[in-house]
Amino acid sequence: MTKQNVVLSDVKSGLAITVAVSNSSLFSAAVQKPLTAPGGYITISRSKLLKKLETGGVTEGRINAWVESMRASSPTRIRPTPSSTQNRDEGSWMLKHPSALNMFEEITNASKGKQIVMFLDYDGTLSPIVEDPDRAFMSESMRRAVKDVAKYFPTAIVSGRCRDKVYSFVRLAELYYAGSHGMDIKGPTKSYRNKKRNQPVLFQPANEFLPMIDEVYKALLEKTKSTPGAKVENNRFCVSVHFRCVDEKSWTELAEQVRSVLKEYPKLRLTQGRKVLEIRPTIKWDKGKALEFLLESLGFANCNNVLPLYIGDDRTDEDAFKVLRNRGQGFGILVSKVAKETKASYTLQEPSEVMDFLHRLVEWKRMSARGHSRV
Numbered sequence: 001m002t003k004q005n006v007v008l009s010d011v012k013s014g015l016a017i018t019v020a021v022s023n024s025s026l027f028s029a030a031v032q033k034p035l036t037a038p039g040g041y042i043t044i045s046r047s048k049l050l051k052k053l054e055t056g057g058v059t060e061g062r063i064n065a066w067v068e069s070m071r072a073s074s075p076t077r078i079r080p081t082p083s084s085t086q087n088r089d090e091g092s093w094m095l096k097h098p099s100a101l102n103m104f105e106e107i108t109n110a111s112k113g114k115q116i117v118m119f120l121d122y123d124g125t126l127s128p129i130v131e132d133p134d135r136a137f138m139s140e141s142m143r144r145a146v147k148d149v150a151k152y153f154p155t156a157i158v159s160g161r162c163r164d165k166v167y168s169f170v171r172l173a174e175l176y177y178a179g180s181h182g183m184d185i186k187g188p189t190k191s192y193r194n195k196k197r198n199q200p201v202l203f204q205p206a207n208e209f210l211p212m213i214d215e216v217y218k219a220l221l222e223k224t225k226s227t228p229g230a231k232v233e234n235n236r237f238c239v240s241v242h243f244r245c246v247d248e249k250s251w252t253e254l255a256e257q258v259r260s261v262l263k264e265y266p267k268l269r270l271t272q273g274r275k276v277l278e279i280r281p282t283i284k285w286d287k288g289k290a291l292e293f294l295l296e297s298l299g300f301a302n303c304n305n306v307l308p309l310y311i312g313d314d315r316t317d318e319d320a321f322k323v324l325r326n327r328g329q330g331f332g333i334l335v336s337k338v339a340k341e342t343k344a345s346y347t348l349q350e351p352s353e354v355m356d357f358l359h360r361l362v363e364w365k366r367m368s369a370r371g372h373s374r375v
């Protein structure tokens, strides 16, 4: 048996991550050739995974910097008419990160002889950003586009949300789902082609943090209830504290409330998203690791015959863009209307452009399949 693939289980002990299940049997659902991977084992040591990324303590300075960066991107600060300097900066940014629609041929050319694997973030990528996180629905047309993509390419949703929640929005059983920033991974429950039900995959490296996350969720609910508009969302292996509906004047106060709760939990850390602070375990696991895990489990460990495409709009998606850059494989595509520091290669402006891109990919695949059948 080779050590080629990582297959890690949702074992009760949480982090004893060695699994005796053949990779190909776990991931056969939406996978096409050449995805018949040999089974394999890899053990990731508990200590390596649990190595803290930083001390759990979040400094006041750091919190203030996050609040400042949220303010900088808030509509009250963005000037409606960009100055010439801004125009120039946006122009050079677009040269560095051109539109994935304009570069479509380059992308498909790079995929010659390779299997495209599609990774999609949810909020701000498949659904537009809205005020109420519980109402971030995906349009029917976007659902159809994703469904079509998954007919041709293994497709995963990689989200900061709780896996069940993101599944309830997407509702496509043929996809892979990596919820809680990749800390909760499940394979397709339905094969698109033969509708056969498969054994779901589970990988939950932060299992032992569940009681702590639950506790901190309750503490945050209590602590922030005095701040109008604040919303605390339980994402199972992480917690989000939303600033979007809070008066900007109270952002520092809300951030301070978060910090005061967090200082009791040195094993948890904070990251920042779009008007949200996210609390998660200090394990070395993020969306980038989830991407690698899925690629390896699909049989693409150390392979040249794969082209991963990852589309996302958030800071947390940068971990995945970085992995693709470091591998020198595939492309990160950032969804953004404004210039941002990013490791992505290309950009799309908004979810409607993401849908156009998915449509073009399906159309291109159909055309090339027809072309081949004529030869």
Ligand SMILES: O=P(O)(O)OC[C@H]1O[C@H](O[C@H]2O[C@H](CO)[C@@H](O)[C@H](O)[C@H]2O)[C@H](O)[C@@H](O)[C@@H]1O
Pocket (backbone or CB within 6 Å): 121, 122, 123, 124, 128, 129, 130, 131, 132, 133, 136, 158, 159, 160, 161, 233, 235, 240, 242, 244, 273, 274, 275, 276, 278, 314, 316
């Ligand atoms: O990784 P993602 O799928 O992008 O999830 C990241 C966070 O997305 C959600 O919050 C964001 O979208 C909300 C709905 O549009 C919006 O109200 C909020 O301001 C955004 O930050 C989700 O609610 C969070 O739990 C996720 O962590």
